[in-house]
Amino acid sequence: MGVKKIIVTSCKGGVGKSTVAANLALQLALAGHKTLLVDCDFGIRSLDLILGVEDRVVFDIRDVALRGVEFSRAVIHDRRSPLLDFCAAPAGESEAIEPALFRTTINRAAEEQGYEYILLDTPGDEGDTFMMAASAAESALIISTMQPTSIRAAERTGTAVAEVGIFSQRLIINCFDFASKPPPGQASVLDIIDKTYLQLIGIIPYDSRLPELQLKGGLIDELPGTNTATAFANIAQRLAGKNVPLFTSFRGINKKRVMKYILSTRPV
Numbered sequence: 001m002g003v004k005k006i007i008v009t010s011c012k013g014g015v016g017k018s019t020v021a022a023n024l025a026l027q028l029a030l031a032g033h034k035t036l037l038v039d040c041d042f043g044i045r046s047l048d049l050i051l052g053v054e055d056r057v058v059f060d061i062r063d064v065a066l067r068g069v070e071f072s073r074a075v076i077h078d079r080r081s082p083l084l085d086f087c088a089a090p091a092g093e094s095e096a097i098e099p100a101l102f103r104t105t106i107n108r109a110a111e112e113q114g115y116e117y118i119l120l121d122t123p124g125d126e127g128d129t130f131m132m133a134a135s136a137a138e139s140a141l142i143i144s145t146m147q148p149t150s151i152r153a154a155e156r157t158g159t160a161v162a163e164v165g166i167f168s169q170r171l172i173i174n175c176f177d178f179a180s181k182p183p184p185g186q187a188s189v190l191d192i193i194d195k196t197y198l199q200l201i202g203i204i205p206y207d208s209r210l211p212e213l214q215l216k217g218g219l220i221d222e223l224p225g226t227n228t229a230t231a232f233a234n235i236a237q238r239l240a241g242k243n244v245p246l247f248t249s250f251r252g253i254n255k256k257r258v259m260k261y262i263l264s265t266r267p268v
């Protein structure tokens, strides 16, 4: 089976791209898949902080592509799983790597290390670095929250991703709030699917413990048995081609209330 190279993207910042990329990469590794996570945000790198390895970064993906540094010297083995590797973005704001060279660098790393999944975290715009990351991927996970601006950004991202030839696209709705009543006028899950023209691959709850964990480089392995961890596990399984219905193994959710969120209540 060939490596699956996936960009985790949206042309909007702050929707959870890096959070989803890091936790999904860990979940894939915990499910037995050798996984590489690459920070392609050459504006402000963040995955080293999210993984809690900022003190261990010596070389980055730019050093590998442009300065002849061996990939094995730039890769950081995550402490949580022997199957999770990470490669950082350059520290300061840096120019993108030329797409063909970036693609070759990623393909070589995949071959050398035998990765099953490579997740490429992108910046929140459609600039050169996005183009660079997209050039190495064959599919895209597009992240949206329930916010109208984020939904609009997801739609635009789908178009931008298709323009670079990636037609395998899936939507992840992040920061889904199970707890409170949907505010009047808020888009339902079906509305979001309608508006973005994207197939849904999963819904991740809003969980205030995620940003708290991030302050100390912690990921979902520290939230075992929670719906948040289950959400990532379900998405990992769906990526592997398994049919896992929405909210499988979620606990304590009010199904009636959740249906209100899912079904469109607006006239067409």
Ligand SMILES: Nc1ncnc2c1ncn2[C@@H]1O[C@H](COP(=O)(O)OP(=O)(O)O)[C@@H](O)[C@H]1O
Binding pocket: 012, 013, 014, 015, 016, 017, 018, 019, 020, 046, 124, 174, 175, 176, 204, 205, 206, 207, 208, 209, 210, 211, 212, 214
């Ligand atoms: N499901 C979630 N629940 C709660 N907070 C979240 C969730 N996903 C992301 N966040 C928080 O939102 C903020 C932005 O996330 P980040 O992953 O950096 O976004 P992006 O990479 O799209 O700019 C971070 O503080 C992160 O901890």
Ligand SMILES: [Mg+2]
Binding pocket: 017, 018, 019, 041, 046, 122, 123
């Ligand atoms: Mg980010």
